[in-house]
Amino acid sequence: MAEQTLAIRESVTHTLRHTPAVVDVSIRLRQMAFLTSGAADELLIALDLVKNSKVGAGLHIQLAKHLTVLGAPTSVDLAESLTAEMRRQGMPLSGQVLQLSSADIAAMRDVACGKANVTQMLGRQYVTNEGGTRISINTVRNLEKRTLLHRHGVQEESIPQRLLLTAAGIRALASTFAQAPPHVSASGLQSVPPLQQQAPTAKRTR
Missing domain, CATH: 1.10.10 (Arc Repressor Mutant, subunit A)
Known part of the structure; x- marks a missing residue:
């Protein structure tokens, strides 16, 4: 999981312009990778304690839980921030209606x-x-x-x-x-259309 998070971070930093939003996403992805790696280490310690019939495994399991408790909400926030920045930088985004x-x-x-x-x-x-x-x-x-x-x-x-x-x-x-800002119908439903990359504006010549 930590390696995958770092791979995503590397892809982001190599694909997008380094705006403040991209820098923030990059830092938070690195933090997630660090916490995930730490949680994995705690679980390995707990497993070793159980195998050797020693006490204390529960403490390390709790530490792993605390290290990853914000993992899911943070992932959702990062996905939303990253998608918004990709859209702002004009990258093509698509999705099923x-x-x-x-x-x-x-x-x-x-x-x-x-x-x-x-x-x-x-x-x-x-x-x-x-x-x-x-x-x-x-x-x-x-x-x-x-x-x-x-x-x-x-x-x-x-x-x-x-x-x-x-x-x-x-x-x-x-x-x-x-x-984009959704169009809400009278039924209260909103369409989620695919996005298309905006065509570049033609340069004016004298």
Whole structure:
């Protein structure tokens, strides 16, 4: 994971002009790689302690958790910042046209940040969201039908199931980062159109 993050950072710094936004993204990617590497080291120490029947593994697991707790939200923020900067620098961005409501996008963003769960209690299902935004179970079911998200874990009474984006859901959310200010229809749905690179302006000659 750390190597992949550094590879992304290298690609960003070699592809985009070094604006303040790009420099910020580069620094934050390097920080993510450092924290990921540190978390991996803590987990290896924990594994070694378990193998040798020694105490203290739980502490290192907790340290690894703390090092990566902001990983998902930071990744979403970086993706949005990077996409906006790519668009500002005139790089071609494309995305599938989807109909997504503001509730859909808010739910998918919090799911991407690892904050949303579904819990069944007394035969009814409830959505809990640490991100603070209210997510209805109907929104979740609609996104599941469209294969944009899925639940992780076995459905059991009072046991939270983590909501995760599918590959299609990741692409759909990323396309909302790349869009221009959306056109909202009377139904409350907004189109997420593919972006096209702006044609260069012809130079005037005397």
